Amino acid sequence: MSTSTILGTLDDEKAPEAPTRRRRRRASHNVEASTHNRGPLWTAAGYAGMVLVVLVVAVPLFWILITSFKERGDIYVRPAQWWPDPATTANYSELTTRIPFFDYVRNSVLITSATSLAKIILGVISAYALSLLRFPGRSIVFLVVIAALMVPNQITVISNYALVAQLGWRNTYQGIIIPLAGVAFGTFLMRNQFLNLPGEIIEAARLDGAGPMKLLWRVVMPMSWPTLVAFALITVVNEWNEYLWPFLMADDESTATLPVGLTFLQNNDGVTNWGPVMAGTVLAMLPILVLFLFLQRQMIKGLTAGAVKS
């Protein structure tokens, strides 16, 4: 029997372009149109709100930036100077000479990568087990994880400190990293993501003979990138800025991270010289900013388009 007799004519070839995407774009246009029709007062109020939010966020950042370029005497003048005049990079060189700045950077990078990696891997695989694998006691395990999320880390800090000190891990990388690697938040976030995936795709993969790990890497994860990237970004930012625990654990530049190092700078002389501190803050922000710009594009993509009926 020839193929044409089996298939007859195929009359759906007319729509090779993604129809769902087009429909979605049209739908979003409608949403925009409806907000545009609200009248000028609403629009003005909307812009005012946005400006307010931008000011709240941006003014302190701007102040940090210009202060890092000011000469020491100009930092405290009144009325405030909104532009460094004269501009100087002395604060940056002072920062790198007065404290072992690059040691702190190294520690930060090491500790942040190790902790983030541990958190992401543990988060993904625990969430996967709690959402898509069946085993006895699954819901109890999940409840315990949620309960862990409810406990602020300030409460566990003392017992953690006692334990780590007992192990002789003070002022070591593992002493900082291991207690931070717990992942209630990631488990929770990724579990919800996995549960929201279309169940039929998971079932299709199971019928197609995919084992648990293959199911995770080839089917589940590719559909979960946006959530994973968001989770990773939040984790990296949090770990980079983590202060309390590294501050308690680290004694010197062999393990201290950037936020901790900057406080060493602050306390060096009686009156804080804010110029180098601000320069350090600017440099500490840069890597995260770059990472954010890089990953933001990944977060936006919706990857489940076309998987199941729209």
Next chain:
Amino acid sequence: MATVYFDEATRRFSKDDDAPAVDGITLDIADGEFLVLVGPSGCGKSTTLRMLAGLEPVDGGRILVDGHDQKGVRPRDRDIAMVFQSYALYPNMSAAQNMAFALDNAKVSKAETKQRVAEAAKILELEPLLDRKPGQMSGGQRQRVAMGRAIVRNPKVFCMDEPLSNLDAKLRVSTRSQIAGLQRRLGITTVYVTHDQVEAMTMGHRVAVLRDGRLQQVDTPERLYDHPVNTFVAAFIGSPAITLVESEVREGVARVHGVSVPLDRAVAGRAGEKVVVGLRPESWHVVETPADGARDGADASALALNVELVESLGSESFVYGRPVGADEGTDRVTVRLDKRTHLTVGDTVHVEPNRGEVHLFDATSGERIEA
């Protein structure tokens, strides 16, 4: 290829459920057979299919594939391919990768995978689309990729869960015959779930009608239409639906809206005093002038209908009418007319039931009464 045997298979969604979703279904599916499971929403047809695929547990009874009990066998070890209603394609993979995924998992060699995918793509005319991702395809194309994903595996059993319900009407008709033709060619045992009775009647070797988790009748489409075992099957199969009228039987004659319908002697002997008479739309013929006054009761042989709705399909038309003089609560009678007869709403038409085309059911149990 394989035989499938449901042995009192039961599925309960909660332990103390009196009405299981699938209630003791026994069904023997032959090797290479195309069996259609049909029934209204919530009748348990999809659950039955998912039990076979291993996606739902079997709470009672057994399911045998090729004589082997499937209890405890994981879905991936059953060698059953499924086509989902939503297609459930992997969005991150191209059409070719979607089809190759199962073979890749089964450690089939690269060369053979490539060859089998190419073969399936040829059959389904998917060759130009192999590098596209599901998001860049139309509904019909995705449906074909989903079919391709099933056929490259050359499985023991195909399970199809309403695979056509997301296509538009025209595409559904052409794809319907494609799937049936493909199944005939591949000869793979297929269980096909649908709520569409046209699909049920045209695609399957046999059709199983389900209601509330219970199997009503398994038969060829023709038998199902001509010999429905009860009023439910009679009403479910056939479009427009059969007209069912409760009537009394006296001296071998049933009275339908005051019209005498003579019954076979053997059948009449088994009938009680009350029966349900079923007449399909094509089981009537129009009589120009009734033999005797349609209204004066006792011996009328023709039924006078007040036409309330006419559905003209071009080649034929269906007339829905209420018996003259009947009150509002009376069910309408459906009559099929050929294209030469034209009626409009408000007309009165006299119709007579065709001899030998009368279905008779018990008034209390709804079971068919047969000689």
